[in-house]
Every structure is written in C-alpha cells, then in structure tokens.
Amino acid sequence: MEYHLYLVKLGEISLKGLNRDFFEKRLKQNIKAKLRPYHSQFTSQKGRLFIRVDPLAPFELVQKAITTSFGVVGVARALVCAKEMNQIIETALTLSTQGRFAQGCRTFKVESVRSDKSFPLTSYQISSTLGHHILEAQPHLKVDVKKPDCTLYVEIRDKAYLYASFENGPGGLPVGTAGRALTLLSGGIDSPVAAYMMAKRGLRQEAVYFHAYPYTSDEAKEKVKKLATILSPYLGGVHLHIIPFTNAQLHLKANGAPEEQTLLMRAAMMSLSCQLALERRCAALVTGEALSQVASQTLESLAFTNSVSNLLVFRPLVGMDKQEIVHISRTIGTYETSILPYDDCCTIFSPKHPLVRPNSEKLHDSYQKLAIEPLLQEALENRETVKL
Amino acid sequence: MSTTYFDWAATTPMSSEAIKTYNDTVKHYSANPSAIYESGKKVATFLGSLREQVAEALKITSQQLIFTSGATESNALVLSSLLWKQRKGNVIFSSLEHPSVSQWAQLLTHSGFEVRTIAAKDGYVNPQRLKAMLDDQTQLVSILLVSNLLGTVQPLGQIAQVIRAFEKQSGKKIILHTDAVQALGKLPFDLNELDVDCASFSAHKFQGPRGVGLLYHKGTFIKPLSSSGGQEQGLRGGTENSGGIAASATALLSSLTDLEKNIQQVTLLRQRLEKHLAQEPSLTLFSPSIEAGKPIVPHILSLGVNGIPSEVSTRVLNDAGFAVSSGSACSAHQAAQRQKPLISTGLKAQQASTAIRISFGHLTTEAQIDALAHTLLHHTATIQASLGRR
Numbered sequence: 001m002e003y004h005l006y007l008v009k010l011g012e013i014s015l016k017g018l019n020r021d022f023f024e025k026r027l028k029q030n031i032k033a034k035l036r037p038y039h040s041q042f043t044s045q046k047g048r049l050f051i052r053v054d055p056l057a058p059f060e061l062v063q064k065a066i067t068t069s070f071g072v073v074g075v076a077r078a079l080v081c082a083k084e085m086n087q088i089i090e091t092a093l094t095l096s097t098q099g100r101f102a103q104g105c106r107t108f109k110v111e112s113v114r115s116d117k118s119f120p121l122t123s124y125q126i127s128s129t130l131g132h133h134i135l136e137a138q139p140h141l142k143v144d145v146k147k148p149d150c151t152l153y154v155e156i157r158d159k160a161y162l163y164a165s166f167e168n169g170p171g172g173l174p175v176g177t178a179g180r181a182l183t184l185l186s187g188g189i190d191s192p193v194a195a196y197m198m199a200k201r202g203l204r205q206e207a208v209y210f211h212a213y214p215y216t217s218d219e220a221k222e223k224v225k226k227l228a229t230i231l232s233p234y235l236g237g238v239h240l241h242i243i244p245f246t247n248a249q250l251h252l253k254a255n256g257a258p259e260e261q262t263l264l265m266r267a268a269m270m271s272l273s274c275q276l277a278l279e280r281r282c283a284a285l286v287t288g289e290a291l292s293q294v295a296s297q298t299l300e301s302l303a304f305t306n307s308v309s310n311l312l313v314f315r316p317l318v319g320m321d322k323q324e325i326v327h328i329s330r331t332i333g334t335y336e337t338s339i340l341p342y343d344d345c346c347t348i349f350s351p352k353h354p355l356v357r358p359n360s361e362k363l364h365d366s367y368q369k370l371a372i373e374p375l376l377q378e379a380l381e382n383r384e385t386v387k388l
Numbered sequence: 389m390s391t392t393y394f395d396w397a398a399t400t401p402m403s404s405e406a407i408k409t410y411n412d413t414v415k416h417y418s419a420n421p422s423a424i425y426e427s428g429k430k431v432a433t434f435l436g437s438l439r440e441q442v443a444e445a446l447k448i449t450s451q452q453l454i455f456t457s458g459a460t461e462s463n464a465l466v467l468s469s470l471l472w473k474q475r476k477g478n479v480i481f482s483s484l485e486h487p488s489v490s491q492w493a494q495l496l497t498h499s500g501f502e503v504r505t506i507a508a509k510d511g512y513v514n515p516q517r518l519k520a521m522l523d524d525q526t527q528l529v530s531i532l533l534v535s536n537l538l539g540t541v542q543p544l545g546q547i548a549q550v551i552r553a554f555e556k557q558s559g560k561k562i563i564l565h566t567d568a569v570q571a572l573g574k575l576p577f578d579l580n581e582l583d584v585d586c587a588s589f590s591a592h593k594f595q596g597p598r599g600v601g602l603l604y605h606k607g608t609f610i611k612p613l614s615s616s617g618g619q620e621q622g623l624r625g626g627t628e629n630s631g632g633i634a635a636s637a638t639a640l641l642s643s644l645t646d647l648e649k650n651i652q653q654v655t656l657l658r659q660r661l662e663k664h665l666a667q668e669p670s671l672t673l674f675s676p677s678i679e680a681g682k683p684i685v686p687h688i689l690s691l692g693v694n695g696i697p698s699e700v701s702t703r704v705l706n707d708a709g710f711a712v713s714s715g716s717a718c719s720a721h722q723a724a725q726r727q728k729p730l731i732s733t734g735l736k737a738q739q740a741s742t743a744i745r746i747s748f749g750h751l752t753t754e755a756q757i758d759a760l761a762h763t764l765l766h767h768t769a770t771i772q773a774s775l776g777r778r
Contacts, residue, residue, distance in 0.1 A: 250775060
C-alpha cells in the first residue's frame, strides 16, 4: 500500500530550542488522533513534519485534520522521489498536470530550496530546469515569478519533495502544550473566539455553559453545543459542562439589587467555574470579555468579577473591538451559529440600568449576603457533561 | 407525555370526515381535471360541483371563488394585484394584520405606494378614524375580520359603509379586503352584508387540510401570481388540489352546519376558563372578557403573566403538557417586531412581551380547560414566588 504523503510546515515550534521535541510530539499526537481510524506515520526534519496517511483516508478529512491543528503553518500533499534530476523532472511534470495546475492555471513559477547542499544543482538551476521542462510539456503556460497562478515547490532534503497545492494552517502552538483551562462559553460571538485564541497558544480547554431553563430555551443550549462542536477540531476535542443555573439565577433575582444583577450573576458564574476548574484540573479560566464592550466589562466591573476568581483568568479579546472579533468568528466558522436568535440570558434577568462603575467593596458585600454558594454547589453537582 | 392542544388559532386538527373525503377523492378522482379524456372530465365536473357547494355555503357565486394554497396566497393575490396599477396612491392596513398582509408594506412602499397603518385601540379599528385616513388616492383598505391575537371582531360592516360613502363622494373605487381566516367556521357572517370586495380564508383553520385556501373576490382587479394552464378562471395557474379542495368543502360544510352549537359550547369553555384565571392577580386578560359583551370570538384568549416573558410561560406550559402560543420572544430584538400589533392596541411593550395566546375548539373538554387553568395558576404562583414577588 502506497501511503499519501503530506508535508507540514511548522512555525513557532521550529524556533524552540531543546524542548522542540515536546511540541512536535504533541502536534503529532493531536493530528494522529484526528486522523483515526486511518493509519498515519510521522517523521520530522528541521521545520517540517512529514505525514504518511492511509490512501483510503478522504483528502478533505486529512486536510481538515491538519489545517485545524495549531502549530501548523501550512500543509501540502507532496510527491517524493530520489534526488536525481531525471526523477525530479518526471515528478514535476506529473504535478504540473494536477491540482491547481489543472484548474485554469495560466502562469506559474518553480521555487526550490536545498537543505542538502551537496546536491549538484543550485536552487536557481533546479527551478529553471524544471520550468523549462514544464513549459515544453505544457506550452499554454507562461512563467510569472512575481504573481503566478500556481507555484511548484521543490525541497531537496534526504530525498526530493515536490508539492504544488499549499494550504495555510492556523499557526500557534499545539493544543496541550500550555496546560488546561476552563472556558466560559455563552451562545454569543465572543467566547468561542476567546476559546480559539487560547487554543492557538496551546491551551487545552474544557467549556462551561450556564443554562437557566425555562428562562433560556433548549435551543440556546443546543446552540452552545453546536458552537463547541465547531470549535472541537481546533481544541482537540472538548468537554462541555452544562450547569443548571435556574435556581441560582432566581435566587439572585429575588435577593439582589436590580442594578447589581448582572455583576452578581457573573460573580456567581466565576465562583462556580473556579470550583469546576479545580475539580477538572484546569489551572485557569478563559472568558470572552473585551474591555468596555458592555457595562459588565468596564475596568471596574472586570476588576470585581476577577476578584471572585482565585485562578488566573485569560481574556484574549480584552483589547479587541467587535469588528476584529467578528472577523475571527467568521474565519473559524462560529459566527453564523453565534447570531442565531436564541439568547443566553432572558430579558427578565437583565437590568435596565446596570452598574457601570461598581464599588467593588460594596458588591463583595452584596455577594456575600446572597449566600448563594449552596445553590452553586447544587448546580455544579447536577451538571450535564457532553464530550464533543 | 401527550400534549393537550390549545393552539386552534394556529391550526386545527383535520376532522375525520375531511380525512375520509380526502382519501376517497385522491383514490377515485386521480386524473388531471384539465385533461380532455373521460377520467379528467369526471374530476373537472366533481371540482365544479365542489365549487358550487362552497360558493353556496358562503352565499357567493362560484365565479367569485378561487381555490388557492392558503390564506397567505389569497392575501398575496389581492395585494400583488395592486402592483399592476398605473396610479399608485396609498393603501391602509390595520395594525392587527397578520404578517401575510403587513409584510407586503415593504414591497408596496418600494413600488411607490404609501402604506398607512390604522391603530386598533383596545383591539378594535375605529371606522371614524379610518374615515379620516381615506383620501382620493386610497386604493385599498385591508382589515382582518377577527384578530388572530386577541379574537376581537372588527366592525367590518361599518368600515364598509364609511368606505362606500367616501367612494360616492370621491367617485373613485377603494378595494376593501379582509383576511377572514379566524372567522370562517367560528363566527356567523355574510360576505354580501359585510360589503367587502375580497376576503381570504384557509381550510386548516376550520378542520380542513393544510395547503388549501379560498379567495372571494368581486370585480376584475385580481391579477394572477402564477399563470399556467388557465385554472381558476386564469387567476391561479397549476393543477387543482382535488383531494384538498374536496376535504376542505367537507370541513367547511360541517363547521357551518354546527356553527351555532359549537359557538355555544366554546363560549361555555371560555367562561369557565376566564373564571379560573380571575383567581390569579398576576394574570391580565389582553383579550376583552367574554362577560364584557364586546364583539369577540370565544375561542381566542390572550393574556399576560405579569413580568414573565411569553416564551418562558410557553415553555413551562409545554413541559406540563399544554401547547399554547407565545405571542412574543424572550429575545429583545425579535420581540420588537412581534409585539407591534399588541402594542398598537394600547398595551405597553413590557406587557406585550408577556402575552400568551390560548385558543381552543369544540373538541376541547371542560376537564382540559380546568387542567390548563390549574397548571397556569400553579406555575404563575410558583414563578412569582421564586422571583421574590410574593
């Protein structure tokens, strides 16, 4: 059985020093897990990962498995041959009839690199030789070294590797290399983007969603499940904890001052999340908060909710504006789901005039008086967990 | 858990007689009625007799009747006909109109019409206020006969009088259309006495099948939306839905025969329900009470649960085994649109956001009414208590 070869370009990982193996090993594990049940073999050379995959594996599946893996800068299906020009020419001619070359390509160039400096031709000589042969075989093509429709890449290493259709990867560091965190996932636009951003830095994540049925609908819960499902390939799988939050929410409504409702609710969510994080061996929380986006995200409000947490809280969107967040949301495919009209908080719990610049001491006092911890404990115990 | 159905204004269960008629018809009248061979002619004759029966039941002529796919299409046939007019002018809709009428405002405005909306204070259009909105540019007035949200019966006869008087004065024709889907089989009325130019109906509202509607029309202003084989006097192309039309005729005749008896029965159910609901102070009737003597249909009752978004009440009742309609949404951006008709009656937006609609029929039992009321009272009290309101 002849395996299909994929050449993966590594970014930040290749800059790592002695612990590069740790990152590469994790990346291999992450991709291998996504390719199951198909068999795959991994070898690495400086700045490159070569993956040989069972030819029965659908191309789209392999492509998605690799391009959703953080640590990958780009991937291409590659052909490999001996380091002899005749074979390299033959392989280049084969590639020039496939993929993008066969899809209306009119101009091309050849880019060559030699890791093996003992190869008799220079990079320039390799490129011009291959270009000449391709032009002879396909006279309708022209060379354009500035803005070609297609580029044929040649890498002379232990063998010669040739590829033409290159897909960008997400960059970053492999998930699982930066520890574990718990992400507060709502049905909105921001929190899925926050999860994506932190996964990009190698953080493995579990997610928590607060469900206040019947004040929020089952459709809202399904929406969050769908968002977690969309994120799952990037996160390398995700456990979603659904917290039955109705009793806590009603307790807040009945006992909290109207203008303090939102912040007290967020404090309760942070408190519960900290407990859940400890239980699930997560060392930090992740939220989708952006400074001053809404009343509960002003400096003073964030300082209050932050002070309830005894864990590090990552807020990767803190300095971003909504358009930037929306842009990433569209890119990763969560936007269309996020804007479905199933709100994660009923209007009944949203005060008309929420506090914008709360007094932290006073709010702490209000929070203590609520004596909500037993309800949070009960909610935590009654959670539903789904693996997506 | 089985669900007790309290959403008859949305759709009604198809009657067993209508189902039987449907089955018999599709079995025995399967040919295309436009065909010139014998079996086709047989279906054409059968359809002709159905048209006669329905027209006779509605006290109109068979030429004044078009079978459509439902009231949405009937409304569209009337309103799209305006687009052919050279002189654009204005049209007047009541604020209570169903979206299948009100959403035409966008296209009509885009096409050069001015769309005016007459508010329905306390659920009723005031004919004198309408009179003040008419001018010599008014092309069409569309007022539903029975509000699907409140069950209020509009003074269509008086409205027609105002319009006809204005026509005499201005010398220009004004088309009076009514979306009467919630009236047929629920309320005695005479299209000739109402003096409307066109009226829309839907069979599934009177225990007929989905996918069949009626359009009553006088005059020559209706233009086809789809022209094909010249069916329905050339006004609605497409092979006739013989089975659906036959089943609709059966359901209509049955509902009209039993009309008085059903109204009496449903009125008793309404009185019983209102009596139960009066026990809970945080429930507010948005529909007029049956005891107030105002013109209403008894089977539609809208009410608000103080401070509880309608979606929440609907979910709670659904979980307890009762299907009622939610008049609005928990989500603020959706609510604004869906609450408009209720707000136009004088309700505050906050009240309108709590509306639920209970609608029932002659098959509903007293025990079901009692169970619904008991559940509604229990849950309302529980929710109010859990929110610290009592």
